[in-house]
Amino acid sequence: MNIILITGGSRGIGAAAAIEAAKRGMGVILTYNTNAAAADSVVAAIEAAGGKAVALPLDVGDADSFGRFKEAVIRVLASTWEAMVLHGLVNNAGYGLFNPIEAVTAAQFDGLMNVHLKGPFFLTQALLPLLASGAAIVNLTSATTRVATAGVAPYAACKGGLEVLSRYMAKEFGARGIRVNAVSPGAIRTELGGGLNDEFEAMLAGQTALGRVGEPEDVARVIATLLSPETAWVNAQTIEVGGGYII
Numbered sequence: 001m002n003i004i005l006i007t008g009g010s011r012g013i014g015a016a017a018a019i020e021a022a023k024r025g026m027g028v029i030l031t032y033n034t035n036a037a038a039a040d041s042v043v044a045a046i047e048a049a050g051g052k053a054v055a056l057p058l059d060v061g062d063a064d065s066f067g068r069f070k071e072a073v074i075r076v077l078a079s080t081w082e083a084m085v086l087h088g089l090v091n092n093a094g095y096g097l098f099n100p101i102e103a104v105t106a107a108q109f110d111g112l113m114n115v116h117l118k119g120p121f122f123l124t125q126a127l128l129p130l131l132a133s134g135a136a137i138v139n140l141t142s143a144t145t146r147v148a149t150a151g152v153a154p155y156a157a158c159k160g161g162l163e164v165l166s167r168y169m170a171k172e173f174g175a176r177g178i179r180v181n182a183v184s185p186g187a188i189r190t191e192l193g194g195g196l197n198d199e200f201e202a203m204l205a206g207q208t209a210l211g212r213v214g215e216p217e218d219v220a221r222v223i224a225t226l227l228s229p230e231t232a233w234v235n236a237q238t239i240e241v242g243g244g245y246i247i
Contacts, residue, residue, distance in 0.1 A: 186242020209244025
């Protein structure tokens with residue numbers, strides 16, 4: 001069984017990706033920051049469908065904790081799957097900030113940077129020895145790196161950095177056959193930034209060629225496919241999953 005790790009797997013796209021990957025026969029380690037009950041609910045849904053999953057706490061913004069987290073992953077791999085390696089890593093955990101540039105504080109910027117760029121960088125570094133040769137990494141970026149939307153500059157800048165980092169990871173990890181791709185969601189119905197009200201959803205749907213906002217499952221299916229052998233020759237790409245958002 002291939003075993004994958006998804007950060008921020010207690011809700012939204014991360015939860016949907018965990019469930020979708022389990023449907024495809026993968027073992028899943030998912031992380032949560034504060035909402036253990038939500039993470040347990042995802043694990044229960046996976047197990048009810050015949051899969052196997054474990055939830056572990058992780059603050060992706062705290063790079064100093066990654067060594068301890070790695071040891072927890074090693075223990076879970078051994079105790080749950082009698083395994084020693086991961087076959088996939090999804091750097092998904094994140095949060096939104098909607099503020100014009102002139103109102104963003106240094107602390108707010110640092111918080112976004114720690115979670116969306118520094119976190120994936122050093123978490124991947126920490127877990128790299130556990131990744132099997134031929135494993136797959138998927139980094140979640142954002143369509144805001146392509147479309148400038150007022151109020152999301154620091155978020156988009158961090159996601160743009162992660163998009164560039166994905167290509168460098170693909171280059172450096174290629175000798176081990178590890179593929180690295182980025183998935184860039186468009187307008188998706190999640191709790192990010194406070195979620196969608198009817199007016200905001202209608203506006204986003206009107207800016208999308210397919211006439212609706214996306215669901216977490218729309219993105220999850222692409223993530224799960226990139227983790228699978230079906231995409232063994234897809235590498236160093238950024239794939240926008242947005243239904244034709246502002247084209």
